[in-house]
Amino acid sequence: MDNNIIIGIVLVICSLTVNVVLVLWARRTINRISGNGYRTARQTLKELKSGN
């Protein structure tokens, strides 16, 4: 198989995977933040780091 095809398939799969993972991660974060109550960036980061 042509090397270009392999690279192309890998790039398409990687970009799709990254997109989907980012969206799933973002969805989880948004739900966590709204569940804990909306706060400032500093407070939110502290809460996210502490795993709440």
Add this chain to the structure above:
Amino acid sequence: MAIKSSRKDRSEHLPHGELSRELSLFHITMMGLGMMIGAGVFIGMGISIGKAGPGGVVLTFALNGLLAMLTAMSFAELSSAIPRAGGVYNFARIGFGRSASFLAGWMEWFASSVAGAMYALTFAIYTIRFFDHFGLLAWSPLSIEMMEKILAGVTAALFIYINFRGASETGKIGALITMAQTIFVTSIGIVGVITVMKDPSRLENFTPFMPEGWSQLLVTMGFTYVAFEGYEVIAQAGDEAIEPRKNLPKAMLYSVVIVTVLYILVAFATVVSVKMSDPDLAGASPWSWIGSYGEKGFGEAVAKLMPAGNFILTLAVIFSSTSALNATIYSATRSSYALGRDKMLPDIFSRIHTRRKTPHGALCCTGIMVLVVATMLPTKHVASSASIMFLFLFFLVNLCVIKIRRSMADELIYGFMMPLFPLFPVLALICQVVLAVWLVHMSWIAWIFAPAWIIVGVALYHVYSKGRTISTEDEILVLDEKRHYVDDIRGKYAVMVAVANPANAEGLIESTYRLCGAKDAHIELINMVSVPDQVSLHDAEKYTQPGKEAMLVAMRHLSEHFPISTTIRYCRNIARGIVSAIRQKKIDMLILGWHGKPSTSLFPIGSTVDPIIEQAPCHVVVLKDCGSKKVFNKVLVPVAGGPNSALALEIASILRNDPSEGQGRITVFTVNRGKGIFNLNKFVDDQSRRLGLDRKKLDLKTVEAKDAVKAILEEAEHHDLVVMGTTQKPLILQFARESLPEEISRSCGKPTVIVKANQGIRSWIQRWI
């Protein structure tokens, strides 16, 4: 020199009503999708396959989806923090001030209106061609072009009316149309996959995969980037969306991932649509045959792929054009409404219809622009101008997300925060520059249109908007500013002293006198007025009395010796106000006091002092309990190397009692915790040479201990003053943990000074990354 601030009665400037909040997550996601699946992908597919080949066209949409996700993250974070109609306009206003926000709104209004006109024309062209194909227009005395223009105008007028009916109608009708277009486009992709499953030999169409080389990929990515810009319209729905902090970011990210999958599927179907053995190819490869049709290549491919392909494609284009038209009119209206709401454009733009609750004034002006462009002007180069404007806008958004997270981390309420900050916006900025440069080669006329519109905007801002615009709660007001000297202070060391009240000012005088004397400095006294949250910023002037008294106390002692300026300012966030003044006045050193108690668990030193230490672009000296004419004969300087320790030694040498009288000794102290050897002798030798200190007046002491805080606190008991540098660590860590100097300062019963050195570009990088 007194600066007059332009303040007016706020009641005069309240918006004329409120928008209704009726759009759900589904509605706003569909609005974004509707704007994305427009003419861009249908026209771009054929051209992209001709330029980049069969593999290139699939990669184009896959990688563009990834790039779109980067800026969508920025949009999502900003929209969750600033969920208001206006989108980029609001982000720019909060991030960079009025002039930048005016330009953002001005460009967004233009780009969306012109894009709307383009979609109206696309709808008209495909509809007229469809009827013409069946010979249904033979009776008409009008030319095809004339009929297209008339239909474009009628279509635009219809959707202007739908937008006037209200957000609910706009969102619901738009959602229905978008659902239909998504089904049509998805069906094309699914038929492509089924076709390959029945006839796997069609996969040979992907050979050669990149016949024109990888460099063509950048060209096609730039060309089709416009097909991913729909999330901008979602940001406009902040005033009308249900639970906007939660739903706006979700809708943006969902819409990007949905269109990416959809585009990849459609690109795949396009490549496999034609059989290698098809007699129409006349020996050409399928990809070059499709590419030879240019913008119509997608239609030819779909016609080969499925029965009634032309009919289905026409329906898909009709639905997608009207959906995108609906979304762009909505977006353009909200941009101009936001400009009118803040008095940057005439009052007509801010009017809300009493019954419909829609901004009918802004919609009317937007409608006129859409109708004029759709019926009178050529669209090709104007559409390229709209693309450049969108790129400029998105560039601004990525700058805004960095600036706003950096400077307003303690003010804005966030519903979403992106990971790996600021990696994504920085990557997006780089990509947008590359794509914008590429567009220069695509349409040079666009590079005349776009700057011309911007120049008109700049002129309008200075002639009309600048003097009328109302200040918002996020801005900094200068309430009073005076200069109390006549000397020329150019080139002098600038020291800013932040005073809160007379007692606080009294505590800073002695140290300020010593520090400014040593530096031959001029002094900027600043007072940030503290106003309760529930009070309007326009009433801030009523709260200036303690600040004025503090200034008088400080000036009584210092004005004889140093040139002094005073400024009283108001900002909802005191730290941001002080940092802004430091930047504006090019201050070299900031002196401020700390009462010694942490205000919340988030801030080890204090809610005001911590952000200042992090963000101030100058040396910072925080004094705790150093007033009442205390004499510092024995000063302890705990060090661990680095610029903050060096500055701590310098400040200690200035604040200690006069060493010529046999006193004023400094103990340079370090704790060996077994984690590495710090060469104390070398550090002291270097610094005493740099500062011109008498080495004999410096005592060196190293102790071995596991608990550095305990060791320093014990040593501090034998001294009058402790001076130490703050820790060098990035913002992300500062958000989460208390550092050693803060802990000592909080626990130590002796007067304490914490210093932070400004290191120019290194400080800048540390602050931002």
